[in-house]
Amino acid sequence: MLKRKRNLLSIGILLLITIATITASLWSQTSPSFIDPTLRLLSPSSEHWFGTDHFGRDIFIRTIYAARVSLIVGAVVAVVATFLGTVTGLIAGYYKKADSIIMRIVDGMLAFPALILALALVAALGGSVANIIIALGFAFWPIMTRIVRAAVLQVKNVQYIEAAKTTGASDFVILTTYILPNILSPIIVQGTFTFARAILAEAALSFLGIGVNPTTPTWGNMLQEAQIYISMAPWFSIFPGLGIVLTVLALNMLGDGIRDAFDPHAKKQLKKRKKVSQQKYA
Amino acid sequence: MLEVKNLKAYIDTPAGIVKAVDDVSFSLKAGETIGIVGESGSGKSVLALSLMQLNPSPPTFYPQGEILLEGKNLLHLKEKELRNLRGNDIAMIFQDPMSSLNPIFKIGTQLMEAIRTHQNINRAEAKKKAIELLKDVGISDPERRMNDYPHQLSGGMRQRVMIAIALAGKPKILIADEPTTALDVTIQAQILDLMKDIQKKYGTAIIIITHDLGVVAQLADKIVVMYSGRIVEEGKTEDIFYHTAMPYTWSLLRSMPRIDTSSRERLIPIQGQPPNLVSPPKGCNFNPRCPFATADCLKIDPSLTERGAGHYAACILSEKTFEEGKLQLENFETKGVPL
Numbered sequence: 001m002l003k004r005k006r007n008l009l010s011i012g013i014l015l016l017i018t019i020a021t022i023t024a025s026l027w028s029q030t031s032p033s034f035i036d037p038t039l040r041l042l043s044p045s046s047e048h049w050f051g052t053d054h055f056g057r058d059i060f061i062r063t064i065y066a067a068r069v070s071l072i073v074g075a076v077v078a079v080v081a082t083f084l085g086t087v088t089g090l091i092a093g094y095y096k097k098a099d100s101i102i103m104r105i106v107d108g109m110l111a112f113p114a115l116i117l118a119l120a121l122v123a124a125l126g127g128s129v130a131n132i133i134i135a136l137g138f139a140f141w142p143i144m145t146r147i148v149r150a151a152v153l154q155v156k157n158v159q160y161i162e163a164a165k166t167t168g169a170s171d172f173v174i175l176t177t178y179i180l181p182n183i184l185s186p187i188i189v190q191g192t193f194t195f196a197r198a199i200l201a202e203a204a205l206s207f208l209g210i211g212v213n214p215t216t217p218t219w220g221n222m223l224q225e226a227q228i229y230i231s232m233a234p235w236f237s238i239f240p241g242l243g244i245v246l247t248v249l250a251l252n253m254l255g256d257g258i259r260d261a262f263d264p265h266a267k268k269q270l271k272k273r274k275k276v277s278q279q280k281y282a
Numbered sequence: 283m284l285e286v287k288n289l290k291a292y293i294d295t296p297a298g299i300v301k302a303v304d305d306v307s308f309s310l311k312a313g314e315t316i317g318i319v320g321e322s323g324s325g326k327s328v329l330a331l332s333l334m335q336l337n338p339s340p341p342t343f344y345p346q347g348e349i350l351l352e353g354k355n356l357l358h359l360k361e362k363e364l365r366n367l368r369g370n371d372i373a374m375i376f377q378d379p380m381s382s383l384n385p386i387f388k389i390g391t392q393l394m395e396a397i398r399t400h401q402n403i404n405r406a407e408a409k410k411k412a413i414e415l416l417k418d419v420g421i422s423d424p425e426r427r428m429n430d431y432p433h434q435l436s437g438g439m440r441q442r443v444m445i446a447i448a449l450a451g452k453p454k455i456l457i458a459d460e461p462t463t464a465l466d467v468t469i470q471a472q473i474l475d476l477m478k479d480i481q482k483k484y485g486t487a488i489i490i491i492t493h494d495l496g497v498v499a500q501l502a503d504k505i506v507v508m509y510s511g512r513i514v515e516e517g518k519t520e521d522i523f524y525h526t527a528m529p530y531t532w533s534l535l536r537s538m539p540r541i542d543t544s545s546r547e548r549l550i551p552i553q554g555q556p557p558n559l560v561s562p563p564k565g566c567n568f569n570p571r572c573p574f575a576t577a578d579c580l581k582i583d584p585s586l587t588e589r590g591a592g593h594y595a596a597c598i599l600s601e602k603t604f605e606e607g608k609l610q611l612e613n614f615e616t617k618g619v620p621l
Contacts, residue, residue: 159381165336167396167447168369177395181386 007257010250017247021067030058032065032217041233051235053225063239066217070199070247073133077198080137082191085144090175092145093152103149106142114139115201122210129212132205136198147190151183185262192255196248203244219244283487284310284333284455289347291325291332294340298560302328302342304511312454315481315488317498317519319534320508323556326491329508330457333489334372335364351455370400373448377460379440383432389443390428393450400451415446418483420476438469445476449484456480457489462497474500495538499523504592507531510557510567513586517593527595529572532608550615566598574599574607 039056042048050059092102109117114136121135155161161178169178205211206220214221219240226237291303302325310316318326331337333349335356349356351371359367376382384392393412394405403411409428416424419442432440441461448456458477462470474497481488490501498505498519505522507515507530515528526532533552554571557563563570569579578598586594589601599607613619 159376159378160384162336163374163376163382163444163447164384166334166368166372166374167450168365168367168399169395170365173399177387178384182384 004257004260006253007261010253010257013246013250014254017067017243017250018071020064021071024061024064028061028064030061032062033057033215041229041236043233044235050239051233053222053233053236054229059222059236059239062217062222063219063243066219066222066240067243067247069129069212069216069218070202070244073129073136073202074195074199074247074251076133077136077140077202078191078195080133081140081144081194081198082187084137084141085190086148086180086187088141089145089148090152090179093149094156094171094175094179099149102145106145109139109142110146114143114197115204118201118205119208119210122205127205127210127212129216132202132211136201139201140194140198144187144190144194147186148183151186152179155179155182185258189255189259189262192251192258196251196255199244199251200248283312283352285348285350286333287348287350289329289332289349290345291328291337291342292345293328293337293342295560300559301511301562302559303332305346306508306511306513308506308513308516310455310487310489312487313481313485314504315490315502317502317505318489318491318508319493319495319498319505321493321534321552321556323510323559324508325511325559326493326508327459328511330374330459330489330491333455333457334368334374335359336368369396369448369451369453371451371453372455372457373451373453374457374459375441375444375448375461378464379437379444380464382444383440385432388429388431389435390430393428393443393447396447396450411450412446415449416443418449418480419443419446420472421446437465438472441465441469441473442476445473445480449480449486452484453486455487455489457491459491460493461490463492463494470497477501495523495534507534510562511559512567512596513594514568514597515595516586517590517595521590521593525590525593527589527593527601527604528597529574529599529604529607530568531595533571533573566596573611574604 034057036056039048039052040054042052042056044051048058048060050063053059053062088102088106092099092106118132118135118139121138122131125131125135156179161174164174164178202211202218203220203223206218207224209224211220212218214225222240223237226233226240229236286309287307289303289306290301293300293302304325306325306329308316318329320326328337328342332344333356344357347357351367356364356367383389390409390412393415394408397403397408397411397415401408401411412428413424416427421427421439421442427435432443435443456477461477462473465473477488477490478501480486488501490498492498502519505517505519506513507522507528509530515522515526515531517525522531523535526535530552533550536550537552539549552571557567557570565578565580565582566572566575566584569575572579576599582598584596584598586596589595597604610619
């Protein structure tokens with residue numbers, strides 16, 4: 001998987017953003033909320049790489065700091081949704097009776113667009129990072145449940161599972177050591193996509209003004225503040241937007257890469273192989 | 283040791299109730315080998331899974347009968363007791379060794395897990411036992427093989443590993459569901475020999491399920507012939523082969539290649555399909571395909587009657603009519619003498 005340039009690129013982007021945002025306070029003295037009214041809406045320069053915003057705050061520093069919230073929300077939501085979805089999916093796929101109950105709940109939740117569901121939840125719970133994580137985790141787990149359940153259904157009638165039963169293995173052992181490890185790849189792939197979608201959703205919620213507290217820099221908050229200045233100071237919206245695009249793109253590419261690496265039937269790989277063999281025998 | 287009495291296993295399908303196992307009785311003594319023979323769809327596998335209580339339920343249910351293992355009725359045990367019994371008292375090996383092992387764990391890990399499910403011992407001891415088991419099933423260099431993944435082994439070796447896993451709990455009964463069907467002939471013979479050796483060493487009773495009469499001829503003390511969910515003939519292996527009393531068994535034997543006759547006889551298939559088990563034919567279930575069927579066969583549903591010591595068959599034809607029928611049919615086939 002690491003041999004593909006595209007995967008290396010996406011891992012590189014993600015690492016760069018993560019390291020930059022974690023170490024931000026070490027290499028920069030400027031606080032992301034330092035206000036200087038004399039420096040309002042300056043265009044990018046050597047001093048302020050990404051320019052400044054309407055309060056004279058440095059957009060480069062703010063964009064870097066904003067990655068913290070986005071990455072934390074994305075990562076925690078991915079973990080929460082994956083965990084919930086995997087547990088419910090395993091149960092639904094394995095036990096017929098639980099299946100009908102869990103899947104009806106999941107179907108009901110999937111009837112709402114995930115973002116609308118999260119919107120309603122955040123509106124009810126109030127906007128804080130923790131609440132956004134709860135809301136998004138809740139909105140994204142049904143998709144994971146479906147995927148895990150489908151994978152379990154595929155695997156559970158395979159003979160080695162029946163063979164395991166004849167040795168007296170309990171359901172728990174069968175689920176954790178026979179089924180789960182064999183369906184890990186779709187879970188990891190979907191987890192990566194959930195990560196990306198959660199970042200987008202968090203940005204959307206913040207943009208709509210019901211996300212993270214506006215004093216905390218997040219990409220969504222910055223875009224919201226920037227929207228009235230879009231024609232005067234385009235850099236104000238371009239750079240936080242670029243942050244979202246790069247992160248989400250990198251995550252999606254990584255997800256694709258993992259899928260290709262795990263799935264022997266992936267089309268892209270086949271194409272590549274065909275090309276290679278054609279070159280070989282040309 | 284194991285006694286199956288009037289067992290019925292029905293499957294509830296949208297098309298109706300399939301009588302997959304219908305009033306089957308047989309018994310198995312310790313250390314004995316019994317062969318269950320029949321074509322696809324005759325209920326062999328459902329019967330085997332009933333013994334392990336592993337038929338998916340629903341849709342499978344057991345309206346009648348008893349499966350007594352040393353006096354305990356398996357049909358009344360709780361799931362937890364059954365789990366304890368699987369592997370410990372009854373173990374099973376399957377037809378397709380290619381898919382019977384978990385592809386993502388080393389065979390050593392899987393074998394050790396099976397051992398530790400049944401015995402409360404630490405990893406090091408389990409490893410020692412695992413290596414010993416692998417040696418017992420004839421895997422060379424077992425220490426190194428412990429670290430192999432299933433895909434690194436050949437089909438025959440995988441089946442040996444499956445047998446080792448099945449033996450991990452020192453079961454009293456080993457059910458082998460078509461254990462050699464997926465293997466090529468030389469390996470088949472090896473696996474059958476291995477099963478014989480294992481039986482000698484461990485004293486395990488074996489239930490071997492197959493459609494290959496050659497396999498049971500080699501291995502079984504007793505043969506049960508199943509057709510459409512019922513036992514149609516039952517007896518010692520010699521009786522089944524040399525004193526066949528049921529036209530279905532006779533047809534099965536004729537459809538099997540023999541090497542002990544020099545003539546280039548043609549194999550004679552059994553015409554038609556096994557009956558629909560939702561609505562079986564009136565009278566004897568085999569009558570639509572039976573070359574000797576008479577008008578009575580359409581009316582009377584025969585039950586097992588004794589034909590010799592421990593030899594039972596379900597057929598209303600008398601021995602004499604059956605013999606005459608066979609002779610006539612053979613004359614017709616070889617010399618064209620009209621029936």
